[in-house]
Each structure stands twice: as structure tokens, then as C-alpha cells.
Amino acid sequence: MALHRPLLAGVLGLCAVLATPVSATAAPASPHAGGSSHHADSLRSLAAPIGLRIGTAVNTDQLASNATYRNITASQFSTVTPENVMKWEVVEPTRGTYDWAAADRLVAFAQANHQLVRGHTLVWHSQLPSWLTAAAPQMSPDELRAILRQHVIDQVTHFKGQIWQWDVVNEAFNDDGTLRDSIWLQKLGPGYIADAFRWAHQADPKAKLFYNDYNIEYTGPKSNAVYALVKSLKAQGVPIDGVGFQTHLDTQYPLPDLQSNLQRFADLRLDVAETEVDVRTTLPVTATEQSAQVAGYTQTLQACMAVKRCISYTVWGFDDGNSWVPGVFAGEGAATVYDEKFQPKAQYYALQQALELGKGAPHRTGIGAGRG
């Protein structure tokens, strides 16, 4: 019986939360401030006692136009990640002309709702502006390096003091553990990774700087390669603070050995985070598939809670209507914790229950700035 109590309380709590408009007048919080007056059964409130931040990727078009989306974003989560609006193609669509407007609005929303921001992402092979992808092949390494340096420094400087964790380098490896053949590797060599961390640190010494990737939840060639990279960066004194495990799961594959994998990175004196969690399946969803999705959410959150240096757990969007999955994996979806009508699914209650039952998990100490 005890297991059902938080679930019922969760339903009631959610109703209350949805009826409450987001306060537009709440005092802004510093990036490292905690605390809120959210309903006791919200994900963010349930995670607060152990110092864990629960986050979501945010679709800023929805945030601007949909009050239900806005209320859930504010009430359930204590960190936000821009799903797209801090990517290079959005912030510098024309060379030398920045457009920070959408990202600035999200940062202001986060501050008004006492949320921290994960900055995503500074150096990636995808979603680059077309002026850059067109010109890069003809550029000299020095010219391209100067452009990358300027981008990292300008973006981190613009948001200085407002970003908790930056995904400095995203998805630099192939699944076999070799470095991805991106324009960065081709022109600049593997040293671009350490350079990016040094530039970001120069621009905002207090931001936590992360390497972020997918398919590193499983121990194997890719996760081993990332492990070797970050170990070597630490040994060289490169300012890296953490590793983000994206955690895009699919019910057709076994669950990863995530806890032991998170722990071995944490043992390098790095913070770790699950940064883009979702669990997709084939449509229409069967009861068996949904129970596998529930297990995926439960196990990934429990793995984070069990590792003291796992400081945040972020879902890659919270509602099926705005998930990236159906657009990329034909015939798959239902990957998030709310349905298209913004009703919480069993996956939502699984997160709530894992938090409720895990109150004895170690308290995280990595919320503030600082390395080591």
C-alpha cells in the first residue's frame, strides 16, 4: 500500500500545480541558488533533499505559446536546457551577427522560476550555421581555429554568471571509440577539445564545464574512449568538471550498466549528469513496452541517485507531442514522461516514486562551482 500513496499524491499535486500560473514577478535567483516553494510532490521538490537537480530540455516556441507547457516546465523541474536555441546556427545565423534573444528569454524564465541552466552546446558537428559549413572546407586551420575560439568566448561571455553547466564539447566520438571525423578534427586535430575547455574557462571561470555524449551509458569502446579522454584532460590540467551521459534509450536494447559506469567517471573526481534522458519504443505502445520504459526511467534515475557526484538528471523534453524521437526514428515514439495532452504517464510516476523512495541517497555536494 505504501507504494501507492506517493502516486495518488502525485496526481493531486499535479492538478494543483497546473492550476497555478507561473509567477512572472518572482525574484531572480543566482545560478547557484536553490530553494523553491513548489508542491511537495513535484519532481524538483522530491529531488531537493538530496541536492539533486531534475531538468528538462525546453522547446522555447512551446514555452512562449503554451501555458500548460510553461507551468509544467516551471513547477516540475529545477534546471532547464535549451533544446535548440543556444546552438551555433541559432545564435549566429549570419557571420558576425549574434541573436541571443530566444536563449536570453529562456535564461530569464529560469531565473524567475529559481532554475539553473545547462548551456547546450558550444562545440558540435551538427546544427552549425550554413555560412560556416559552406566556408570551412576552404579555410586554413588557423582561420577556423580563430572562428571556433571567438564563438566559444563570445557565447560563454554573453551568458557569464548565468549558466550552471556548459556542454562544451558534444558528441566528439564514434560508437567504435574513434574520434568523429568532424570539421573540427579534420582541420584542427584532436587538440580542439582541450582548447575549447580552456577558452570556456577563460570566459566564465565559475561555470561547470562538461563533455557530453550518447551511447556512453554502456561500458564499451565509446565509453572507454571518453573515459581515456577525460582522464587525460584532467591529468593535463585542462579545466573540465564533468561528463554528461545523454541516455537516449530504446526498449529494444538492454538497459545499460549505468551506475557502475557513472561511478568510474566520478572516481576521476569529475561530476557526472544524465543530460538527455528519454526511453523510446515502437508505436503503438504495448503494456510490455511501457513497463520496459518505466524500468528505463526508474533505473536511470536510481543510478544517478546512487552516485554522489551525479548532480543532475535531465529529460530531453517532457511531453510526447514535442519529442524529437518520431521525426528521427520512424515508427517509434512515446519516449517522454507526459503524453501529447500533457497528462503524466506511468513513466512520470516512476520518477516520482524513485525520488520518494530514495530519500536516503547520498546528498550531492556539487551544486556550487569549483573543481576537484
Ligand code: G3I
Ligand atoms: O528551426 C527550423 C525551422 O526554421 C524549419 O522550418 C524546420 C524545418 O525542418 O526546421 C527547424 O529546425 C529544426 C530544429 O530541430 C528546431 O526545431 C531541425 O530541422 C531539426 O533537425 C532540429 O532537431 C533537433 C536535433 O537536435 C538536431 O540535431 C532536435 O529538436 C533536438 O531535440 C536534437 O537534440 C539533440 C541534442 O542537441 C544532442 N543530442 C541528441 C539530441 C537528439 O537528437
